[in-house]
Amino acid sequence: MSVDADLTRAAGADDRAGTSDAGERLLALWEVASVTVSFLAAAWVAGPFAESSKLVGAVPVAFALVLMLLSHRARGETAREVGWRVDNFGRALRLLAPPMLAAAAVVALVGWTYRSFRVSKLENWQWVAWLFAWGLIQQYALHGFVNRRAQIIWGRGWRSVLAVAAVFALLHLPNPWLALATFAGGAAWAWVYQRAPNIPALAVSHALMSLLLVWALPPWVMQSLRVGFKYFN
Amino acid sequence: MYTSDTPPARKRLIKYLVLKSVIDLLFVGCLAVGFYLDAFNPSLSGSLDEAGAQGVSGWVVDKSKPGARVEVQLYVDGRFVESRPADFGRADLVAAGVAEDARHGFFFYLPPLEEGRHEARVYAVHESGGGTRRTLRQLGEAVEFALDATPAEPHYRGWLDEATPVSVRGWVASRASAEARVEVELHIDGRAAGRRLADEPRPDLAAAGVPGDGRHGFFFFTPPLPPGGHEARVYVVDAAGAGAAPALRLVGRPIRFDVP
Numbered sequence: 496m497s498v499d500a501d502l503t504r505a506a507g508a509d510d511r512a513g514t515s516d517a518g519e520r521l522l523a524l525w526e527v528a529s530v531t532v533s534f535l536a537a538a539w540v541a542g543p544f545a546e547s548s549k550l551v552g553a554v555p556v557a558f559a560l561v562l563m564l565l566s567h568r569a570r571g572e573t574a575r576e577v578g579w580r581v582d583n584f585g586r587a588l589r590l591l592a593p594p595m596l597a598a599a600a601v602v603a604l605v606g607w608t609y610r611s612f613r614v615s616k617l618e619n620w621q622w623v624a625w626l627f628a629w630g631l632i633q634q635y636a637l638h639g640f641v642n643r644r645a646q647i648i649w650g651r652g653w654r655s656v657l658a659v660a661a662v663f664a665l666l667h668l669p670n671p672w673l674a675l676a677t678f679a680g681g682a683a684w685a686w687v688y689q690r691a692p693n694i695p696a697l698a699v700s701h702a703l704m705s706l707l708l709v710w711a712l713p714p715w716v717m718q719s720l721r722v723g724f725k726y727f728n
Numbered sequence: 729m730y731t732s733d734t735p736p737a738r739k740r741l742i743k744y745l746v747l748k749s750v751i752d753l754l755f756v757g758c759l760a761v762g763f764y765l766d767a768f769n770p771s772l773s774g775s776l777d778e779a780g781a782q783g784v785s786g787w788v789v790d791k792s793k794p795g796a797r798v799e800v801q802l803y804v805d806g807r808f809v810e811s812r813p814a815d816f817g818r819a820d821l822v823a824a825g826v827a828e829d830a831r832h833g834f835f836f837y838l839p840p841l842e843e844g845r846h847e848a849r850v851y852a853v854h855e856s857g858g859g860t861r862r863t864l865r866q867l868g869e870a871v872e873f874a875l876d877a878t879p880a881e882p883h884y885r886g887w888l889d890e891a892t893p894v895s896v897r898g899w900v901a902s903r904a905s906a907e908a909r910v911e912v913e914l915h916i917d918g919r920a921a922g923r924r925l926a927d928e929p930r931p932d933l934a935a936a937g938v939p940g941d942g943r944h945g946f947f948f949f950t951p952p953l954p955p956g957g958h959e960a961r962v963y964v965v966d967a968a969g970a971g972a973a974p975a976l977r978l979v980g981r982p983i984r985f986d987v988p
Contacts, residue, residue: 522741522742536756
């Protein structure tokens, strides 16, 4: 089997129409909904209700991670198939480069227009390190899980790509500009993942784009990347 | 495509999803209940006892912190009037086993109000979230009261704070002269039991907005009484001009107490 064929299979792309088994599609939809609800609960319920303890806010995310791991096991998916690999890292970066460069140009143009470049937040190395780690978790959940389940429902292609983008944008509401940016980013990352499933490459792209947004855009646009209930604070 | 095409795998997945849904619900439910208990202190207990021309009185205790003084806020006709700690003496609370110490009562003077019917509500203030949240909880029921064109007690303002088998205490001041000392008479079960000047220091009066130097308190030792229920009343002895018989004007409200 060629590398590309292997990649394609690993991305679950050998069925462009998704499965014809209605029960299987329903199950995949339930999995996506369950994980999405966990991330929404972290942003909208656990965080604000337990403001004194960030650990409580992480509990729903931990529930989602456990479910994802159990689901991989039940479905017989390996870590390599999910995207935890290095052999296609370069190919994934090459696919990511054009949309990233285009987005970076637009963001830089907005920053130049508003003269809003600032590095204060970027000097906080703990925040930057957290951004990379959190990006890794998000990209794994979004593509290693949601994208793959979306392909079971809708097959590989624009429908599953849009579904993944919609889920990603939903998780960034009610921050309107961030939801818009994540919809575009989510679509690009989902498209790349379906061709070269590599979670670390997506996480690097995610972190770099987040840093670019914080560096270039006026604070009132991104609202410090706040989402969920925190957005209103 | 990686599907759960074998029945055991599908069954396992369904089991995981059902289990996670239940855990999610329990987690969110626990958070919601925890948040409610934190934001709306269920240990607050109290009531609005009276509202009238003289003022609004009642009590509140935080059973989770029995020694703490709870902040209370008065609203009349839906509008905020005043906030203060509930720290007036209420010996009846100790006698009833509601509080460990007596200083859980509150008293508010009414603001200038138009003639007619009004509604008073008193809320206990509870702070949570490290001071980021303050919630109000109504004490007892709202109390409706009527105000005549002239105040019920135009010459004096005062209150009978407590009456016990040991002592009777309160305060009274003249509205006409903030520095004047007023003479008061104690009545137990309708009989005069002592007379004195209300001239003891009461630093809390200035804090409550009573004009003058605050020396308007009175204190009587309760005379020996037979076991059973008794009623204490304190009256201002109003000279009402030379030659006229002095009039008695009730201070606050009568208080009933039991002698064991």
